[in-house]
Amino acid sequence: MHIETLDRGAFSSALVKLSSGERFVSESGAMFRCSSNIEIDVTTKGSGKSGGLLGGLKRMLAGENFFFSTYTCQGEDGEVGLAPTLQGEVKVIECDGSRKIICTGGSYIGSTTGLNIDTKFQGLKGFLTGESISFVEVSGQGQLLVSAFGRIVEIDVTSALTIDTGHVVAFEDSLQYSAGKAASGWVQSFLSGEGIVLKFTGEGKVYVQSHNPSEFGSTIGPMLPERS
Amino acid sequence: MKYSIQCQPSYSVLEAELSPGEQLVAEAGAMAWMSSNIKTTTSTRGGILSGLKRSMLTGESFFQNTFEAEGGPGTIGLAPGSAGDICEYELKNGELFMEKGAYLASTPDVKCDAKFDGLKGLFNEGFFVLRVTGTGTLFFNSYGDIEEIDVDGSYTLDNGYAVAWEPTLQYQLTRSKKIRAFLFSDQLLMNFVGRGKVWVQSRSPRTLSNWVHPFRPQKPRESSN
Numbered sequence: 001m002h003i004e005t006l007d008r009g010a011f012s013s014a015l016v017k018l019s020s021g022e023r024f025v026s027e028s029g030a031m032f033r034c035s036s037n038i039e040i041d042v043t044t045k046g047s048g049k050s051g052g053l054l055g056g057l058k059r060m061l062a063g064e065n066f067f068f069s070t071y072t073c074q075g076e077d078g079e080v081g082l083a084p085t086l087q088g089e090v091k092v093i094e095c096d097g098s099r100k101i102i103c104t105g106g107s108y109i110g111s112t113t114g115l116n117i118d119t120k121f122q123g124l125k126g127f128l129t130g131e132s133i134s135f136v137e138v139s140g141q142g143q144l145l146v147s148a149f150g151r152i153v154e155i156d157v158t159s160a161l162t163i164d165t166g167h168v169v170a171f172e173d174s175l176q177y178s179a180g181k182a183a184s185g186w187v188q189s190f191l192s193g194e195g196i197v198l199k200f201t202g203e204g205k206v207y208v209q210s211h212n213p214s215e216f217g218s219t220i221g222p223m224l225p226e227r228s
Numbered sequence: 229m230k231y232s233i234q235c236q237p238s239y240s241v242l243e244a245e246l247s248p249g250e251q252l253v254a255e256a257g258a259m260a261w262m263s264s265n266i267k268t269t270t271s272t273r274g275g276i277l278s279g280l281k282r283s284m285l286t287g288e289s290f291f292q293n294t295f296e297a298e299g300g301p302g303t304i305g306l307a308p309g310s311a312g313d314i315c316e317y318e319l320k321n322g323e324l325f326m327e328k329g330a331y332l333a334s335t336p337d338v339k340c341d342a343k344f345d346g347l348k349g350l351f352n353e354g355f356f357v358l359r360v361t362g363t364g365t366l367f368f369n370s371y372g373d374i375e376e377i378d379v380d381g382s383y384t385l386d387n388g389y390a391v392a393w394e395p396t397l398q399y400q401l402t403r404s405k406k407i408r409a410f411l412f413s414d415q416l417l418m419n420f421v422g423r424g425k426v427w428v429q430s431r432s433p434r435t436l437s438n439w440v441h442p443f444r445p446q447k448p449r450e451s452s453n
Contacts, residue, residue, distance in 0.1 A: 006373070010239075011238060011430045012430075013373065032385065032389045032428065033389065085436055085439045087311075217443035218443055221445065224440065224445075225444070226445045227444040227447065228447050
């Protein structure tokens with residue numbers, strides 16, 4: 001098993017090389033190419049404990065797909081190519097099992113079978129910050145593949161860091177976050193165009209994307225004809 | 229003709245140097261800049277029928293432009309409508325199939341025609357594909373990055389991600405063999421069989437427009453009475 005990220009500027013993708021019998025899991029629909037000895041199965045259960053109907057529904061609340069695709073390599077070596085929808089980078093996060101990784105809305109693409117994919121309810125905090133109501137929680141040992149809109153910047157938080165909503169790709173669960181205002185007062189905060197921001201505290205890694213997908217959507221959306 | 233493809237793959241642009249009398253054909257609207265001694269001739273290249281066939285069946289332009297350097301060498305820059313990659317392909321009395329809209333430019337002895345793709349075309353975003361024949365250099369483009377795959381045996385692509393393929397490859401539309409995947413997966417797959425090259429794009433404009441869809445304004449609901 002080897003995940004090769006094809007770093008192609010705005011249009012990066014990942015090529016997962018599999019040997020006979022090896023498996024890889026991705027969100028349904030992320031595959032755009034594969035060798036024909038790869039068997040594709042679609043289930044609600046990826047590689048974790050949380051499968052079934054409920055697991056699928058909970059994932060939808062986290063901005064992910066209801067279904068997982070599982071790729072099994074049969075016979076000789078094979079490959080699966082995975083790409084996100086938007087322009088931007090893909091990144092492999094190595095999980096050693098010591099810390100869980102929390103992926104925010106839609107950034108999860110795929111993972112090796114040693115990782116558990118679960119959801120973590122964020123409640124009002126997630127709703128208020130414009131993020132999804134729950135996040136994807138990844139635990140265990142293995143490799144995790146995430147995508148971002150634009151570039152991914154990895155930041156080591158040592159005490160505290162403020163990130164605008166919509167720019168967080170993933171973070172280690174050793175970090176706590178709270179919703180807060182960007183400027184000192186609510187009025188300035190609103191006028192600054194930043195509104196609510198996420199304040200991370202603690203120690204751990206956070207992965208930040210350079211662009212905000214929903215801002216892009218709200219730039220283009222109003223120029224399109226009305227939907228019925 | 230000397231040429232270079234710059235800024236690959238995000239914002240690829242083709243820059244060609246034409247010697248006096250040398251010609252380059254491009255789809256309408258592709259020219260971004262050119263020296264002032266380059267003469268532009270707009271024609272359907274093969275008559276109205278050929279132009280109609282090209283524009284109605286394959287989504288290419290009705291007219292094509294022929295650029296010719298006059299009196300001295302000239303430079304021309306060609307860019308496709310969307311951000312993405314450009315590939316070159318040498319034809320020697322050869323043939324290449326492309327998805328609709330993939331044609332960017334070629335030397336004048338390369339012909340671009342529509343080919344009926346049979347019923348399988350119904351699911352492959354239209355009944356027709358582009359068939360390019362002749363001798364010369366061809367430039368094609370797509371949204372996203374383009375990767376070249378050497379197929380020996382068979383290879384599977386998601387529907388809508390194949391940019392071009394050599395005629396030595398046949399393709400079939402398939403779904404996953406597993407029954408669950410057949411029922412729940414929304415993916416229709418293209419399985420290429422044979423020996424040859426296929427070019428795959430890493431992003432789909434259709435998937436992107438599906439993503440943007442929820443951001444469109446909502447039509448106000450009309451009252452029922």
